[in-house]
Amino acid sequence: MAERKVGDKIIKVIRGDITDLPVEAFVYDITADCKLSSGYGGAIASRGGKAIQDELATFGTLATGEATVTSGGNLKAKLIIHVNGPKFHEPDTKVKLARTVQSALRQADENGITVVAFPPIGAGLYQVPLDLSAKVIVDTVSEHLKNSTTIKEVLLVAFDAREYKPFEVAINGGN
Amino acid sequence: MSARENKDTTYKIQVMRDILAKKLTRSVVGSLVACVHCGMCNEACHYVLTHPDEPKMTPSFKADQLRKLFKYNYDWTGRVIPWWVGAKEPLSDADLEALKDIAFGTCTNCRRCTLNCPMGVDTATLNRIMRGLLSAVGVMPEGVRVVSKDQWEVGNQMGVLKEDYLETLDWMSEELVNEVGDESARIPIDKPGTEVMYTINPREAKYDPRTIAAAAKIFWAAGESWTMPSEGWDQTNFGLFSGDDQLGGASARRVYEKMKELGAKRLVISECGHGYRSTRCEGPNWVGIDQDWEMESSVFTMLRYLQEGRIRVDRNKLDRRTTYHDSCNLARSCGITEEPRELLRMVSNDFVEMVPNRAENFCCTGGGGAMSMSEYTPRRLKSAKVKADQIAATGAKIVVTSCHNCVDGLSDLIKHYKLGCEVKQLVELVADALVIEDCAVMRKSKAVVEMPKPALPLHGRRILVVDDEPDVRVFLRTVLEDAGAEIYEAPDGDHALAMARKHKPDLITLDLSMEGKDGVSTFAELRSDAEIAGIPVCIVTGHPEFRELIYQRAVPVPDGYMDKPVKDAELVDNLHRILGLAEHHKAPD
Structure with a gap:
């Protein structure tokens, strides 16, 4: 398992299904209309129950780079941090992605989270290059952990080997 | 960037230009420049045949949408005489939406026009490239977005969760064990070092797991050493339909990596046209790897078991007329035409050909992801008239096909046109026709399974x-x-x-x-x-x-x-x- 220590805090790369992890909170990359949709969203709805989408419906919309929090419903996670990351090659993807990660970390702090899990935000359907996503997340999280924060552990969750490698490279200082 | 490009360019169009530049292989450029608009492809297209008054249905019109972009940016004729060669770019989101309607809503990428083009123009590939360009900037039918996201993030295109998949396999195991009265008929999961790893279409796990049970029964009867994987089990690949090669590679790689992990010798792909094409033919290119195991359609596996005497069937068990529908991906793109027929004749006494057939067969009209794009359903069903007429002419009560997409497409049109027949796959027919007492599993000994071979294969013939x-x-x-x-x-x-x-x-x-x-x-x-x-x-x-x-x-x-x-x-x-x-x-x- 690849990992990086930042002071007394730690970042780890793991394989798994982020929506099925027994963590305090995990990050979900949602669309601006706050609909769970399919993929991880479908898994959240299926495993977590209707309450999560009902909570989301009260928020209206979410601008790119922003984050909001709902309960985890029947999921193993207590909270879900919903972020609206950059999508489909929109301009300034890198800057927007960093801002998205910062928003997620801020939400984690505000909710007193000690363990939070991140997927490779934007990679996959939304076409953000996997290498870029991994590097921005690792750099932004590392920077955040240097400051005062409730977070003690960040899990970078790769669904498959293809997603694992870029996280591993980024956490080892490459890329 | 030239002044011309600056004028109306949005970032989406720039992204499309950049991606198109990477797609311009020799064969793609050949297809882009070789069309002489002779119209030969029109007769090959089920959309044209059912919409004769709509010029926008012609394959050449569809491919021209990409040609315009190509000529505008990369071909000298578009730079020198753009008005003559129709060099043009989309200028607005409305233009992109119009392109979406053409690329996704008027073509199933069935490749019948490609096969019938005297110039060798691969219109289906051009249409797939256009789909890919549009998907890259988020312009796609909602169904394509939903299915692609499922496959990216859950690992299969129907969003079947791991626990649900495993529960379904367990359920099918129980059914099979009860049916045959043998505990060893249970479906093995993640068993290392087997001869066969069997992958499926998620439709089987989600909507019709009977085909999983049927395959399990055949593997059991043949005495096969086999397993199903707990992950990497989705052989289908929406990247083939959406034009997203990244998704194509990611999906195929999951299957290959599970094969490596389990160390199986042969990957058997259940009856699925695009799943076979994606996993067996396109996947290695998308992933960029070689693999040292065999990959085959389960049609070949079942046929081999019969030829080797590992299973035996009684074709008298089926008393209704059958016909065979060739999946576009299996027949036209992968050349699999005879083996399904050989197998079908072994389980059916009354088999009649659909005309035309094999590589010339018409699409089920549910291909290319069409079943996921509900906004185009009326147009799809109208185009299905060609297929409906083909089926009706056979008088068959069972339309057999080796493709899950085709099962859905055909079932839909059979209902719509009230044809009074049903769709089945070979795996169901073979499982139903098994004569268990004559199968390898009942002989207990591997030695009697293998048929003695003469010193020369045609000795005495x-x-x-x-x-x-x-x-x-x-x-x-x-x-x-x-x-x-x-x-x-x-x-x-x-x-x-x-x-x-x-x-x-x-x-x-x-x-x-x-x-x-x-x-x-x-x-x-x-x-x-x-x-x-x-x-x-x-x-x-x-x-x-x-x-x-x-x-x-x-x-x-x-x-x-x-x-x-x-x-x-x-x-x-x-x-x-x-x-x-x-x-x-x-x-x-």
Whole structure:
């Protein structure tokens, strides 16, 4: 398992299904209309129950780079941090992605989270290059952990080997 | 960036330009520049045939959308004479939406136009590229977005969660164990070092797990060492439909990595047209890896079990007329046409061909992801009239197909056009026709499973070689005699018929294009003469286009086909297989 220590805090790369992890909170990359949709969203709805989408419906919309929090419903996670990351090659993807990660970390702090899990935000359907996503997340999280924060552990969750490698490279200082 | 490009360019169009530049291989550029707009493709397209007054349905119009972009940016003609060659770019989101409607809503990428283009223009590939460009900037039907996201993030295109998948396998195991009364019939999961790893279409796990149970029953009956994976089990690949090569590679890689992890020797792909094409043919290119295991459609697996005597079937169990629908991806893109028919004839007494068939068959109209795009359903069903007419003409009560997409597409049009028949897959028919007491699992011993092979594969067989070219006859005689056969020769159709009646050979190899009585007429006479009608015939021809003529005859189809030039080993293997099948057919009677 690849990992990086930042002071007394730690970042780890793991394989798994982020929506099925027994963590305090995990990050979900949602669309601006706050609909769970399919993929991880479908898994959240299926495993977590209707309450999560009902909570989301009260928020209206979410601008790119922003984050909001709902309960985890029947999921193993207590909270879900919903972020609206950059999508489909929109301009300034890198800057927007960093801002998205910062928003997620801020939400984690505000909710007193000690363990939070991140997927490779934007990679996959939304076409953000996997290498870029991994590097921005690792750099932004590392920077955040240097400051005062409730977070003690960040899990970078790769669904498959293809997603694992870029996280591993980024956490080892490459890329 | 030139002033021209600055004028109306948005970031989306720039992204599309950049991606298109990476797609411009020699073959793609060839297809972009070779179209002469002759209109030959029109007759091949089910959208054109059912929308004759809509020029936008023509394949060349669809491909022209990409040509405009190509010429505007990358072809000198577009720079010098753009008004003449139609060089143009989309200028707004409305333009992109219009392109989406064309690329996703008026084409199933079935490749029938590609096959019928005299210039070799691969319109389906051009349309797929356009889909990919649009998907990259988020312009796609909602269904495509939903399914792609499921496959990216959950690992299968129907969003089946791991616990649900495993529960379904457990359920099917229980059913099978109860049916056959043998605990060893349970479906193995993640068993390392097996002969076979079996992958499926998520539709099987989500909507119709009976096909999983049917396959499990066949593996059990054959005494196969097999497993299903807990992950990497989705052989389908929406990247083929959406044009997203990244998704294509990611999905195929999950299957390959599970194969590596489990160390299985052979990947068996359940009956699924695009799943087979994606996993067997396109996947290695998308992923950029070589693999050292075999990959095959379960059609081949079932056929092999029958040929090896590992399973036995009783075709009298099925008493309704069947026909076979060729999946576009299996038949047109992967050349799998004869094996499903051989298998079907083993389980069906009353099989009739759909016309046209094989590589010329019409799409089920549910291909290319069409079933996921509900906004185009009325247009899809209108275009399905061609297919509906094909099915109705057969009088079949069961339409058999080796593709899950086709099952859905055909079921939908059968309901819409009230055809009064049902759709089944070969795996269901074979499982239903199994004679369990004659299968390997009941013999307990592996030794009796393997059939003793003669020292020479064609030892003692008498074969009539019919060809008007002496060199070809000498070649065939040499190869077949070396394999142990006794050979008769005929230079034309009349001699062939006379010798067939006189010698009653075990098999005939028949050329199609011959001086005097040609092969097509000879074949029809052979099949019409009760005395010699049952002799297996393998067509060996240098003119594959003549095959169609054979299928237009109202006589049983040939037992095998080979295109010249033939290879020694393939010839012997094929004839050996045909002779084995002929004996298998005789056995139950």
